[in-house]
Amino acid sequence: MSLPVYLDYNATTPVAPEVLEAMEPFLRGQFGNPSSAHAYGAQAADAVAKARRQVAGLIGAHEREMVFTGCATEANNLAIAGAAWARSEKGRHLITSTIEHPSVAAPFRRLQAQGWEVTVLPVDAYGRVDPANLAAALRPDTVLVSVMHANNEVGTIQPVAEMARLARRHGALFHTDAAQSVGKIVVNVDELAVDLLTLAGHKFYAPKGVGALYVRTGTPLTPVLVGAGQEHRLRPGTENVPCIVGLGSAAESARRMLPELSRQLRRVRDTLHDGLLEAVAGLALNGHPVERLPNTLNVSFPDVSGRDLLAHVEAVAASVGSACHEDEDTVSGVLAAMGISLLRARGAIRLSTGRFTTVEQAREACNSLVAAWRSLARAAHP
Structure with missing residues (x-):
């Protein structure tokens, strides 16, 4: 049948053929740990560095601003909780929207239970947030706004650039979950004016189990996980080299094909x-x-x-x-x-x-x- x-x-x-081809050597002979100080480790570290450049290139970022994660859910949690914790002395007010993915909505609910105040913005009949509603909700103690770039169910694209600039003028960080948009439309972090952006490998022909978080230079972030010093000390743990290589290859293909x-x-x-x-x-x-x-x-x-x-x-x-x-x-x-x-x-x-x-x-x-x-x-x- x-x-x-x-x-x-x-x-x-599905995993694209060129992505699978790029990953295969790192599932066979090239098995080193990127933190190891010998030839095997250097080989793996070089592959991770290349992938970091490729993913950064897809969204107009600098390679040092990319943090590899296990998935978009982890990246969203790191962005939201990490930013809230890092800026708690400035204020404890957060803003999000009513149509966010569960991996965004749930961290906000957890922070709310821990004492943060959360404002949830409505959407119109098309599923779009009105920037005027964000402007009215912003306060001196607002530390973070998180609104997705494109909705996973109806596909509606949000006016992120306008909202991010509003947040910036009020001293708040802006995060966008771009898991659904990266690889389908052109996404540029400077044009969007965001401080934090999430992407998911398995949404654009990389394997499941790998994602990334863009962190604009100078953005304060407290790690959610603690341990060793990988990924700029923001995401400890031995890197998933084959999947990171796959993510880099998928990003390069997406950049070329868009x-x-x-x-x-x-x-x-x-x-x-x-x-x-x-x-x-x-x-x-x-x-x-x-x-x-x-x-x-x-x-x-x-x-x-x-x-x-x-x-x-x-x-x-x-x-x-x-x-x-x-x-x-x-x-x-x-x-x-x-x-x-x-x-x-x-x-x-x-x-x-x-x-x-x-x-x-x-x-x-x-x-x-x-x-x-x-x-x-x-x-x-x-």
């Missing part, structure tokens, strides 16, 4: 969307129609449950929302925050294309989804 069309690239991506890849992703996504619009009366787009990731399509089908729809389409692999809460039999909290009705949210699915998705696959997936929707709708209204 052939595998279904994969339309869940926002959950994870923005052509963005155009390809948009073309395939729009082929899928146009086909669904033509065949499904009442189909509703969730998220911003323009300011969203080029690969992300979140739509609500009328008269059916999104979960039921995907369960009846064996030819398509997709999701109803974030893979981090796929086991929860509830509607998306992101859609609820956008003010979308319970009925419409219930029919939502997320379709996310990737580097290896073709126009032909998009058409095939469209036909399968339409057929399943028609069957379920008929059963609901005989």
Whole structure:
């Protein structure tokens, strides 16, 4: 039996062939510890240094500003808790948004339980934070603002540059979780004016289990983990050299392929969307129609449950929302925050294309989804 069309690239991506090739020597003979003071260690240290330059180059950073982590969740925790702890003498007020990934929302809840005051900014019907709301929330004791760059469920891109400059004028640090945007659109830390930025390897064709945190020079940060002195003393532990090498290779590929890849992703996504619009009366787009990731399509089908729809389409692999809460039999909290009705949210699915998705696959997936929707709708209204 052939595998279904994969339309869940926002959950994870396959490892690209060139990434696997770059990693292979470090899974075989080149096994040294980068901290070792001999030839094997130097070989590994050189590979990590190269990867650091490659990842920094993708986002317009300096190599010394990159900290490798085990995943984006760890990077988010380091950015949020580390910045809050480092600046606690200035104040104990933090700001975030209502649509953040759990790896951002949970650290804020923990800090709130420890005595920090947290302001959670709302979003509009498209899932965007209004910078005016941030301006009104900023206070002299605000030490950190964290708003994601692009939403993982609906793809909406936030006005991060405008918000980061507002935060800077008030003396607050700005962190953005860019796990979903890096590798899909051009991301530059100076253009965004951020102090901290998170990225995830497995969202742009590197392996799972590796991420990175950009830390602008001069940004105060207290380590979350303690131990040895690796990663500028911010993330102790022996480096995962094969995965770091893979992350570097993926970053180099992304830098080389953008923005052509963005155009390809948009073309395939729009082929899928146009086909669904033509065949499904009442189909509703969730998220911003323009300011969203080029690969992300979140739509609500009328008269059916999104979960039921995907369960009846064996030819398509997709999701109803974030893979981090796929086991929860509830509607998306992101859609609820956008003010979308319970009925419409219930029919939502997320379709996310990737580097290896073709126009032909998009058409095939469209036909399968339409057929399943028609069957379920008929059963609901005989």
